[in-house]
Amino acid sequence: MASRDALRMPFDRSLLQVSPIEAARQVLGCRIAVPAEGIVATITEVEAYGGPADSRWPDPAAHCYPGLTARNRAMFGPAGHWYVYRSYGIHFCLNVTCAEDGEGGGILIRSVRVDSGADAVRRRRGEKPSESGLGRGPGNVGQALGIDLSDYGHDALDCAGRLFLQPRESSLPEERVRSGPRVGVRRAAERPWRLWLEDDSVSAYRKHKSALAEF
DNA sequence: GGTAAGATCAGC
DNA sequence: CTGATCTTACCT
Numbered sequence A: 001m002a003s004r005d006a007l008r009m010p011f012d013r014s015l016l017q018v019s020p021i022e023a024a025r026q027v028l029g030c031r032i033a034v035p036a037e038g039i040v041a042t043i044t045e046v047e048a049y050g051g052p053a054d055s056r057w058p059d060p061a062a063h064c065y066p067g068l069t070a071r072n073r074a075m076f077g078p079a080g081h082w083y084v085y086r087s088y089g090i091h092f093c094l095n096v097t098c099a100e101d102g103e104g105g106g107i108l109i110r111s112v113r114v115d116s117g118a119d120a121v122r123r124r125r126g127e128k129p130s131e132s133g134l135g136r137g138p139g140n141v142g143q144a145l146g147i148d149l150s151d152y153g154h155d156a157l158d159c160a161g162r163l164f165l166q167p168r169e170s171s172l173p174e175e176r177v178r179s180g181p182r183v184g185v186r187r188a189a190e191r192p193w194r195l196w197l198e199d200d201s202v203s204a205y206r207k208h209k210s211a212l213a214e215f
Numbered sequence B: 001g002g003t004a005a006g007a008t009c010a011g012c
Numbered sequence C: 001c002t003g004a005t006c007t008t009a010c011c012t
Helices: A020-027 A118-125 A138-145
Strands: A031-034 A039-049 A082-087 A091-097 A106-116 A164-166 A177-180 A194-197
Touching: A020 A039, A020 A106, A031 A106, A039 A138, A082 A138, A091 A138, A106 A118, A106 A138, A106 A194, A118 A138
Parallel strands: none
Antiparallel strands: A031 A039, A031 A164, A039 A106, A039 A194, A082 A091, A091 A106, A177 A194
């Protein structure tokens, strides 16, 4: 009898060669596996980020907005790779790249539900967080999955990688999908490019201290 | 070369 | 509300 894993297909890269908001929908509800640590986590909250002013999806809030730089180069490469950045000098945040090769775009993984490997996650997160809080918030996702810059740019669809994206085993539960403004961004603050699964534990919405309306 | 803000979080 | 902590972007 074939195991579940043997039957599982790799994630189809073409699903991510689309606009950030469409790619965000493809990634929501999928799983991230870290096989060496026995960790499997379901993605419960994401945010879409676009590209420079002259791109198909101009996004003043995105790291891609200034154009290609050393930091954001992964997001200008092919879809389905990890883009990792250091946030506030402290946290490592995880994104999946999207759009066509040469275009800037990414999906920030804001929250995950830890399905297995909670013991491994707690070695980094400690005993304080509740079970539902283990992967709530982008900084905590990074710590839960042990993300750092050594993951930068790696193929997120490679099942032999340290961590990789798995396709959903069933279709996205549309009735549970919610959307709203992205958290903590100053520019394009009204754009509803944050998606999450209702009834799962996700991060709290926080308006940027001086959020600007889009114009 | 200096500096302020930032796709955050935990602890008062 | 604030401090932690450091990279990036932008100014002189």
